[in-house]
Amino acid sequence: MADTMTRNLLPVFACSIVLLILCAGCTQPGPAANPPTDPRQNSPPVQVRSDLQNAIDNEIRAGQVPGIQIEVAAPAWTWNSAAGNASPVTGQKAEPGMRFLIASVSKTFTSVAVQKLAEEGKLSLDDPIDRWLDPDLVTRIPNGHQITIRQLLSHTSGIADYDESAINLEELKNPDVPVPYQAGLDYGLKHSPLSSPRTNYTYSNVNYILLTLIVDKAAGIPYEDYATRTIIIPAGMNDTFFQHTNHIPGPHMRATMPGADGSIDDYTDLYILFDRGAGDIVSTAADLNRFHRALRDGKLISRTSLAIMETPDPLSGASGYGLGYQNHTIKDADIEVRGHTGGYPGSFTFWYYLPAEDTYVTYNINSVGSSPANIGKMRVALLNSIRKATTGVAQAQTPESAVKMSVPFGPIPVASPDGVNLAYELELVPEAGEAVVVDAVEVIDPATGTVVYAPEEELLPELWHPASVPPPTDAELKTGTGKLRYPRISLWFKTGPDSVPDRLVHTLTLNRSAEGKPPLTITGGEVVVRKDLKPVVVGSPLKGSGWMAMETTSPLTHHFSAQITINGVTRVPQRYAQDWVLLDPVTGQAASGNASLAKNYFGYGKEIYSVADGTVVFAKDELEDIETIYSTPPVTFDTAAGNAVIVDIGNQKYACYAHMIPGSITVKEGDRIREGQVIGRMGNSGNSDLPHLHFQVVTGSPSFLGAEGYPHVYRSFDRTGMVNVTRAMEYLAKPGYSVNQMWSEFGDFTEFAQQPVSYKNMLMENNDITRLP
Secondary structure (H helix, E strand, C coil), rough: CCCCCCCCCCCHCCCCCCHHHHHHHHHCCCCCCCCCCHHHHHCCCHHHHHHHHHHHHHHHCCCCCCCEEEECCCEEEECEEEEEEEECCCCCCCCCCCEEEEEHHHHHHHHHHHHHHHHHHCCCCCCCCHHCCCCCEEEECCCCCCCEEEHHHCCCCCCCCCHHHHHHHHHHCCCCCCCCHHHHHHHHHHHCCCCCCCCCCCCHHHHHHHHHHHHHHHCCCCCCHHHHHHHHHCCCCCEEEECCCCCCCCCCCEEEEEECCCCCCCCCCCCCHHCCCCEEEEEEEHHHHHHHHHCCCEEEEEECHHHHCCEEEEEEEEHCCCCCEEEEECCCCCCEEEEEEEEEEEEEEEEEEEEECCCEEEEEEECCCCCHHHHHHHHHHHHHHHHHHHHHCCCCCCCCEECCCCCCCCCCCCCEEEEEEEEEEEEEEHHHHHHEEEEEEEEEEEEEEEECCCCCCCCHHHHEEECCCCCCCHHHHHHHHHCCCCCCCEEEEEECCCCCCCCCEEEEEEEEHHHHCCCCCCCCCECCCCCCCCCCCCCCCCCEEEEEEECCCCCCCCHHCEEEEECEEEEECCEEEEEEEECCCCCCEECCCCCCCCHHHHCCEEEEEEEEEEEEEECHHHHHHCCCCCCCCCCCCCCCCCEEEEEEEEEEEEEEEEECCCCCCCCCCCCCECCEEEEEEEEECCCCCCCEHHHHHHHCCEEEEEEEEEEEEEEEEEEEECCCCHHHHHHHHCCCCHHHHHHCCCHHHHEEEEEEEEEEEEEECCCEEEEEC
16 A cells, blocks of 8 residues: 555655555456366476477577467476567567467367257258358359268368468558458359369368358358357367457467568468458467367267267378368377368467377467478477477486575465465575576476466566665665665465465576576475464454455565565565555545545544554654645654554564554553554554555564564454456546545445455455454
8 A cells, every 4th residue: 555664765666556556456366276176287397397498499599480389288287388589570579378370270160160060960061062051152163062061171072272372462462451251262163173072182271161151051140159159168268269350469479471572571460351260260379278178078079079070081191181170190200199280371380189198289380481391390399399298208407507596484374365375585696696587487386396376477577676786785784775685586376275385496487688598497496385384363453344455465565575674684574464444335435525635534543453462562652644645754764654553462473553643552662452452543654645554463573674574364354345456447547637536536446245255364355345343
């Protein structure tokens, strides 16, 4: 919340009220997952992961292709990664999860849709196509009264393909003018027949355009809708869609090729309506593997239908083409594969199931004119690496670590409504004082190899605390500073209540481009999860309904970010702190009247209660209140907490209360107090932007900023609502909309539950609205 107790001292941690109150929860990891029931959900062993990454990195370094995105789902683990550039033109980095045009892998979707209709009794694979297609169209198809649905699926209809290159070039010249599928259909039919039905195998996209027209008729809805309902949704494909605009939304791989004049042509942002049912889908490697597993597990069509699909047509020869699905052996690798491939100008997708290894492999490359021979060599190299990884062949040694990793204060599991929280800092000590640049972090359970947390790339800079330049002096390290000798990464994530690891280990990807070296993956920083230590159970510091808990259980809170060094030891004293602001429990408003004045906030002057029995060891009651919000004067380590109380609650644990009204504190040092006793009233003193209570528990010594933050949980509370962050961000994006205005209209951002939910011995989630007993 607005009380950054160290904000004015430490510019590196300064943030706006927008970030502190609302955004801290925006990138909060989702609800804790249950323990994986499917071993494929696990991460591969560290060595296997390193070897696979090296395999794709080697292909990029060898110049085979500019970029790759890949997922391998083996029986015991899944590995998703990327290397090189998504765009050879801009140099944008390829990242896991990027979308791409899957090209002819789309044909398998069409085939599955047809199989599904056959299972539903709505058509037969041996129906003549004239039973389903418009009579005028049938008369334009040579042998149209003889061709069957099965022959379209197996490319044995004799119908010619369209000139895809000509269509691509036409769209490249006029990217805002889509070429409809009828144009491709017209071209193919004009140049047909290439042979009589069932005499030759001739791969033709036009076959699959015709199949979509049959699905339209048999399903009674457009092919795209039917495939979405019966394939994409049931397979759990949340990042897959039909590409019928000239722009792929979100991060994606670019499809580029050398132009006639030597420049690079970008084919990504084109309409591909002409490829209906044959190559018009956008997806990701992970989604395509989900599709493949659902297909082979019998979740989309029966295994009998799959067996029909994957039986090669004798006319297809070495390609092993069945009905929209291939089954053959890649000679140079001697690996049997089933699936499909897809080619688009400047982009190739390989979608395979390896039956001998029971492994699913999907990868996409942007080719930029790479020769078919090089692409083939790359496929062999990758499949061999994958086979070694899945069959347990010994792998190469991990490179020597260039950075020593350690966890100064091991994580203690803390329950909250959405899972079990683990929060700690990873400190990095580089060799010879070299600068450290971290591109990726994975937190791994070494017992299973499972990746339990991997912050997204855009989140990582918020978790990164660089070493100070120049470094802190000895005097600063002794008296107190926010400067760091060594870089740190703040890590806060959730697990399921039954899946808390016993130990954690960390894998970092180091960026060494400044040294002219490739990225280096290192592993270390093993730490024991302190299951032997328990959070302190406390009572309520406030009473009644409408109390909003802010800056808690989230990786981006200013509390968790503040790294303070005193007497040479760096600690995170506010790691588990909350900021409490009172809202009207009906309207959600924070203030009445002029919201610029502290006295108009509903929480101003409310009684604060001791959360436990204990002895008062610190009380300060001499600082003036700040009458206007967001007008905090300069503060020091001594005045940051404002008028404050610290209570020794036993076992070297101390409850800390900050920002009270001057003259309101009812206790003094040495007083023995009881849980529930009033100790003061909520104010706006110290480093506070608006009236609130800052509460934290520390261990080791009675200090707001010189002790280690220790977890606490509340004996009971009711969750009555929460802040609608999305709505708040929409308001804040309006021109001229001020933070003061936000607080005067805070009820617009709150949502209350129809029925409160009660919790015991937990922390509340960030921005929860609660009722405290």
